[in-house]
Amino acid sequence: MSEELESWNSQTRRGVLELCVLAILEEGPSYGYGIVTRLSASRLALGEGTVYPLLRRLRRDGYLEAFWKESDAGPPRQYYRLSASGQKYLVLLRGEWRELVKAVKHFVAEEDGK
């Protein structure tokens, strides 16, 4: 049962990770480790290794822009910020998310009420 739960968790979180990363970057530019830390704190990241490939893909898709900045912690940091199309994409994803939550809430509330 725990294995099934883990698989369900993994699939569900994978879908919303993209939305969360974009939402974090809406607040302002951030770098990989900063984003990973915020997601880990809310137990959203499936593993730190999943965030970096996602950032790379969002950048390839043109939703993110990246720039390097020197860091005191060691190697330079790659910062990301939302592009104009990333901002539009986030608005769309947010809308989809609200619809999804509403629909799921409807069923889950019914089940709980039984």
Next chain:
Amino acid sequence: MSLEDPLVRRYLDQFRSALEALPLSEEERPEILLEIESHIAEARQSGLPLARVLENLGPADQLAEAYGMELLLRPKPVRPAVLWISRIVTALTTLVLGTVLGALGLGLLLGGLLGALFAIVGPFLPATWLDPTLRLGLPQIVVLLVSLVLMGVGFLSLRILRFNLRLLIARINKAFTR
């Protein structure tokens, strides 16, 4: 510095090798590596034990695989202008190669064949059958050799054309099965 730790070096080396297998551009590969290096340094700076940092990132080959999964699903977009220029260049090259190599190949192959035939059987035919000026006063062996060289060049041209056509067919098939 944590990046000089043998454990980190081994992890990064494994990650680098695993990345080699992915269709990344020359700019992307070092950027990805540097970003992971930066992550390890940041996490160590925050006080996490190295083993935990690497464990959180996951095995190096799986991390590279995750990049592969994300990137292979969405290949790097090609700008429409670049795509059209590439299509026009391919079409023109095929047209020129097809026309030139086809005509050259067939012409030389058939010409060479006729020349060789003429050089071999010509002397045995009645003098009235073939105009002696066709031999240009050249010895029979020279006509034969020149004919064979022409046949060879014609054959080579047709082989190059076949190679190009196969390449084109493969590209068309790839475009339709994408």
